[in-house]
Amino acid sequence: xxxxxxxxxxxxxxxxxxxxxxxxxxxxxxxxxxxxxxxxxxxxxxxxxxxxxxxxxxxxxxxxxxxxxxxxxxxxxxxxxxxxxxxxxxxxxxxxxxxxxxxxxxxxxxxxx
Amino acid sequence: xxxxxxxxxxxxxxxxxxxxxxxxxxxxxxxxxxxxxxxxxxxxxxxxxxxxxxxxxxxxxxxxxxxxxxxxxxxxxxxxxxxxxxxxxxxxxxxxxxxxxxxxxxxxxxxx
Numbered sequence: 001x002x003x004x005x006x007x008x009x010x011x012x013x014x015x016x017x018x019x020x021x022x023x024x025x026x027x028x029x030x031x032x033x034x035x036x037x038x039x040x041x042x043x044x045x046x047x048x049x050x051x052x053x054x055x056x057x058x059x060x061x062x063x064x065x066x067x068x069x070x071x072x073x074x075x076x077x078x079x080x081x082x083x084x085x086x087x088x089x090x091x092x093x094x095x096x097x098x099x100x101x102x103x104x105x106x107x108x109x110x111x112x113x
Numbered sequence: 114x115x116x117x118x119x120x121x122x123x124x125x126x127x128x129x130x131x132x133x134x135x136x137x138x139x140x141x142x143x144x145x146x147x148x149x150x151x152x153x154x155x156x157x158x159x160x161x162x163x164x165x166x167x168x169x170x171x172x173x174x175x176x177x178x179x180x181x182x183x184x185x186x187x188x189x190x191x192x193x194x195x196x197x198x199x200x201x202x203x204x205x206x207x208x209x210x211x212x213x214x215x216x217x218x219x220x221x222x223x224x225x
Contacts, residue, residue: 032212043216092212105155
C-alpha cells in the first residue's frame, strides 16, 4: 500500500463548478498535510496546508482533514480553466529525528469552458 | 521571494557519463532536498541535507551521491548515468523550523 494515495484522474469539471480532489494516507503518525499545484512542465507550488481536523479556507480553496478516516481533500470553488493542473497531496511523517515529506502521485484536473 | 535555481532545464547525457546537477537557493535555508519525479510515481526523495557537509539518504539513493560544501548550494551527482535515471529532477529547500518546501524549476535529464 502506498503511503499517500490519490486518484490519477483526469478529473474533468465544467468552468464554475466545484472540483473535489481527494487523498488518503496510511500512517496515523502523519502530522501536517499539504496541497501543491503543478502546471505541466513546471515545478510544484504550495497552495494550502492544514494541520488540524476540520476545514481551512483560503479564497476559492478549502482543505478538509479527517484524521480518524485518514483522508484529506481539496475543494476548488468556481473552477477556472487556469486551475487545470496536477494537484499533489503531501504528508509530513516523523522519521528518525527529522520530518519526511511524502508525496502522492497527483490528480490531474481539467476545467473545461 | 524565495528563489531556488537549478543549473539546467534540459540535459542529455550518454550512458556511463558522470552527471552533475546543481541547485542554489538564496534564502539561507538550512534544509535542501533532491527529488526525482516520474509519471505515476510522484516525487521520490533521493537525498537531503540539513546542514553544510551533512547529508542523509532518502528513499531511492542508489546510483546517486550529493555534495553540500556551501549552505546555498546542493549538488546531485550521477556517478555513471544509466537509462533508468532518465527523469525530471527537482531540488527544494526550506528553513529549519518550517515545513513548506520551495521548489526549483526542475531539470529534465535524458540518458541515452
